Amino acid sequence: MKRLFIIALGITAGSLAFRADAQTSQRAANDKMRFGIKAGANLMKMGKVQFGDQLYSTDYRVGFQAGIYADLPMGGNFAFMPEATFTQKGGKLKETVSGNTGEFDSKVSYIDIPVLIGYKASPELTVFAGPQVSFLLDQKSTIKSNGNEIVSSSSKENFEKSIAGAAIGLGYAITPNINVNGRYTMDFQRAFKENVNQDKVKNSGFALSLGYTF
Incomplete structure (x- = not known):
């Protein structure tokens, strides 16, 4: 019994030491x-x-995203986190009226430039928010x-060139190099030009990505 207790104590101590070492490595990474x-997927x-x-009302459409990002410490657990991301947006619609079915499907690709400020609530967890500009x-x-x-x-004639x-x-660092990132994005401006009678068309949705930090 005593031997089992000593083994269990050793395993627990080893686990705590490993976790402490991982957190130390993550804190060191956060200071650089x-x-x-x-890369990942989105629902827009x-x-x-x-x-x-x-x-x-349009339904969600599955799209792809991929890009690059920076994590620049600002002090006090804050970081400047700009990105450049290729993002597929759009939407779809299917309605049946009087036995006739109409379908609308639109896939629109943008380069998104988010300018984010992040707060590192813990060595692994980051909360972020900020404006972004999307280029058609x-x-x-x-x-x-x-x-x-x-x-x-x-x-592309009737679409706005920038929005x-x-x-x-939220972002979560699984290791100092590998992270997952989930976000909600929305456009403040309509996707179509003013001369097009579609003033309610604004992109919004959710995105989930897997990242690798060098």
């Missing part, structure tokens, strides 16, 4: 200027689209009726 890469929608006199890359939108495509467009928005979220 660091850079990284990330476009708010409400108008067809005729009727407004329809390309888009493809289709409209179908009863499964048949009736309109397809890849023109102001914001992001808020």
